[in-house]
Structures are given as C-alpha cells and as structure tokens.
Amino acid sequence: MIEQTEITLQARPRGFHLVTDEVLAGAPDLADVEAGLLHLWIRHTSASLTVNENASPDVRRDFESWANDAVREDASYWTHTLEGPDDMPAHIKASLMGPSLTLPVSGGSLALGTWQGIYLCEHRDDGGARGLVATLMS
C-alpha cells in the first residue's frame, strides 16, 4: 500500500533543526503499519534532510559551524554568486546532507534508534517555508 502527503515545514533560520514531531504530524499515519518504509523528499536545492542526535542543541549548532567551515562563503572559486554569498554554499551543503530520507517503520512507529531525530538543514539565511513529499510504503 502506498500513501502520499505533502508537508509544509514552517520557516526557520539558517541552521540545523530538529523536526521529527512536525514531520510526523504531517506524514501518513503510521499507527497501523506493522512493517514499512517512510520516504521523505525535500523539494528544494538549498535545504536538506538528515538524521542525527535528538537531545543536545549544541550538536546542531556544531553541525552549522562545521558546514560553514567545510563550504566557505568566501571561497575564491565560486562563479554562481548572483543570488548572494549564502546561495552556492547552500547548494553544496544540500547535496552533502541529501534531499531525502527513507526511514524504517515497525510496529506502528519509526524504528529509529533512541538518540535519532529528523533534522531540517536550512542552508539559506532566509529560506522560508520548506515543502516535503512524504510517501509511506507498507
């Protein structure tokens, strides 16, 4: 069985944000799913999705620091500069983290580890609301 919904995540500042609850509120209902997969797709090229530690805000802050160091706004080789200094680094960061997640579902809920949560990685200074497509296969 396949169910599909669209989710709009509220606008957030640049950085890494824990959005597990907001995603689950908009995704197809998992309660009756014995075993399956929940696929999430972000319909943007300057924001991304990953799963990481769900407890400490300093982990998410350190993700942002590392990303800014690994993909520098002041790198001399950028040629796509028309949309501002945060734009081209946002494209790179988006592909590094990736545009989608495929999450296991088991016994009516996500089969994540204890410390795992879903991150929205907002790579633009002013990215606005972000649209996802959620597809449940069960």
Next chain:
Amino acid sequence: MIEQTEITLQARPRGFHLVTDEVLAGAPDLADVEAGLLHLWIRHTSASLTVNENASPDVRRDFESWANDAVREDASYWTHTLEGPDDMPAHIKASLMGPSLTLPVSGGSLALGTWQGIYLCEHRDDGGARGLVATLMS
C-alpha cells in the same frame, strides 16, 4: 508493483552533469503511476548521483570546484594511488554524494521541486559510460 530497468548513461567528462531527461528516457514509464517511488542505483564506486539546481551551468561547475578543494588529489595521506591521482578522491566524492536516489512519483511524473534536477557526478577523468539500475515501486 515493481518494475526494474537498466540504464546506460553515455560517457561524460569529469564534472557534474544534468541527466534528468536521459534517466527518465530509460526508466520504467511513470505516466500511469498515481503515487510511488523511483529508485536509481549507480553501479560504480567513482561516480555518484545527486539532485540539485537544474538551471545554471555555473552551479554544476562550482560543485566540481568545491569537490576538488574538499577532496584534494595532492593530499599526503593517500595510500591507494595505483590507479592514478583522480581515483582515490573519486571514491570519497562518490560516497559523499551517494550511490543512489529515491525520488517521489506523483500523478504520473517525478514530484520534484521546480529547480530540482538529477545530476550524474562523474569523478574520474575518463570514467566511460555509467550503468544504473532503475526500480519503480508503485
């Protein structure tokens, strides 16, 4: 329902290439799919797949510049050097971008955002044609 095809992408020079149309031409037909997932797998360890901005060639050029800066051919720590200076960096870049994409299908076509396109990331100087496996679940 599951359909599977093999796709051969023509040889391309090292760099990031927009291949959405070539992929769709070889993938299972999406026209009758109300909701589903299209999975793409690249059968190589020195080329990869990602989704990013589909309009400006300079974005794809900047991807190549960043990748060459982040994974340097002249790094002192490489030990796997037998296959040339572009080989080991190609393996790293391939895992950074990833070997597969799982794309949402909705109403008979890919449910991508307006600016999203499929990239073949060719990390070798002379990688040759690249083989994909496309699997449609609907």
Next chain:
Amino acid sequence: MIEQTEITLQARPRGFHLVTDEVLAGAPDLADVEAGLLHLWIRHTSASLTVNENASPDVRRDFESWANDAVREDASYWTHTLEGPDDMPAHIKASLMGPSLTLPVSGGSLALGTWQGIYLCEHRDDGGARGLVATLMS
C-alpha cells in the same frame, strides 16, 4: 511483500569496514526475489553506512584518513565536547556518509556493480556493536 529483520553487527574499531557478507547473513532472504529493494538503516548517530570499493583495504584506510582531515577533532568551534573528542566529529561524519542504504535486488541477489561492497563506517573509538534494521520490499 515486506519483510523486516534486525541485524547486529559485531563491534569494530574506528574506521571503514567491509560488511557485505555479515549484512546479507542477517537480512531477509533474497533468493526468491525477482526484483525489489533492500533497505538498511543504522540505529545510531555516530556510525554510518555507505557503498564503495570492495577489493583494496587501502581504499578503506584512505576513507578514514580523509574523514579525519575533513572533520577535525581539534577544530576550535566544537561546543558539544562532553562525550570526548571523537564524539562530535562522529556525528558529522555519520550524516556525511548517511544512516541508510537502499539497494536494488534483481534475480535473487543484490544488483551491485562488480566492485561495490557495503561499508560500516565506525566513527567512534569504541562504538561497540551496531544495530541495523533491514527491510526488503519485493
């Protein structure tokens, strides 16, 4: 059809490890699958999964060298330092390589390329055994 199993990978030292055989031994049986997808999920935020070259141990050693260079333990910006110098870099590396793989299955086995194998990327000094969820859709 959907089948799901849990796999426990034995503890390994920090580094990149070829685990194709250990994963297949614990995953749902692929022998009767004409076409499908095998999804693997790692239930941790400091270890990850990727696919890369399955022949040369020096490739896997070079992955570890690059990762340690790209995500430095001595970076000045880490604030999440309570769990040791290898912890925060492990979180970043885990998201770079990614928490899951979706692998094509064809004619009763994984439809990987000749040189592709599954890596467990162990980013902690002492990560212990690692748990996976394997989901087969066929």
